[in-house]
Amino acid sequence: MKSASLALIFTICGALFCMPLEAGEPGRTDGPEGSELGRGGYPFGGPEGRFYINPAFGSGIFDRNADDSRSGLLYSLNLGYERDGWLAIEGGYAYLSDRKLSIYSVGSRMDYNADPFVYYFSAQAGLYKPEDGESNFGLAPGAGIDIIVNDRIRLGLNYKRDFIFSDGNTTDIDRLFAGLKFYF
Secondary structure, eight states: OHHHHHHHHHHHHHHHHTSOOOOOOOOOOOSSTTTTTTOSOOTTOOOSSEEEEEEEEEEEEEOTTSTTOEEEEEEEEEEEEEETTTEEEEEEEEEETTTTEEEEEEEEEEEEEETTEEEEEEEEEEEEEESSSOOEEEEEEEEEEEEEEETTEEEEEEEEEEEEEETTEEEEEEEEEEEEEEEO
C-alpha cells in the first residue's frame, strides 16, 4: 500500500511537470492599465525541454564523526528532463563500493545560470538497498556547481547529504562526486 501511494504521488508530479505551459507573445508593456497581462518575456530562460544523462564518479563517506568512519568509491548515473533551463526532474542510480549499497532515487533540481557557471540545489528521495540486509528509505538534499563547456556538455562538482531512515535510527552519508552532463 505504501509503495503504491508513493508511485501514485510520483506519477502525478511527473504528469504535472510535463504539462505544456502557455505564455503570451512578448511585447511592450507601456500601454494603458491592464494591457501588460501576458506581455513581456523571461530573458533568463534556457532551451525549452531537453533530456540529459549525467554519469559521475566520487566518494561516499559514512558516519564522519564516528571512530570507524569509512569512505568508498561511488559510481552514479542520473537521467533527467530539464524544463525552461532552470527546473529539472531526475531519476538516478548510485553504487557505493565499500558498503555494497545501491541507491535508487528520484527528485528535482533547480539551476541558476551565471555563465560560465551553473549553480544548483536538489532534493531527492530514494531507496537504499544493500546487498545483504533490508532496504531503507532516505532523503538526499544536494548542491553543486557546473561549468558550461558548450550548449550540450557541462562539467560539474556535486555534494549530497543522505539521511537514511532505518528502525528509528538515521544513518548519514556524505557524497562528493564529479561528473559530466550530456544534453540531448
